[in-house]
Amino acid sequence: MSSVAGIENSTIESSASYIHSWLRVLKEDSKMVVQAAAQAQKAADYIIGEEQTDA
Template identity: 55%
Template sequence: SAEAQAYYDRRSDFIHMPDIATFHSAGSYYATLAHEACHWSGHASRLDRFSRFTDRKAYAFEELIAEIGNCMLCSQLGLTPDFGQSAAYVEGWLRALQDDKRMIFKAATEAQKAADYLLGCAAQTRPQTQTDAA
């Protein structure tokens, strides 16, 4: 069911995450959330990625962006990426990469923008501590 799946809904601009108990570890939950947050960053009110990439390979490209961004975020946060869902996308990535040899570089650039955006959001919402206030 959709309730058991993690996903980003573009229409309602909403990330749905199943209960943390359904994941094999808390790290896996947060790694999956990082992947979905990379999708979330593409909304028109944020990085506006979806309107810029609309061709027939855009779905595979967006998944590649989210997966690379997930790895970047996990590296920054000390998490191990969870590649459990990646296998479903590999065939699409390979087809798209065969057609566009520069696609991996384009995806990595967009993934870095997504990771930077998300880390910037986290820094802005970080609670102030007494050390910060001094």
């Protein structure tokens, strides 16, 4: 996605903390992974110009 959007590929210094916080959320709510994936797909589609409208 970074390449498609022209975003420089760099490592986030706090990535371990970020991932840890998501793991905690996912352990508390197993449905969150589906919701997060759906939102991530919407964001990716928007960035690459494939935004869909709800009918």
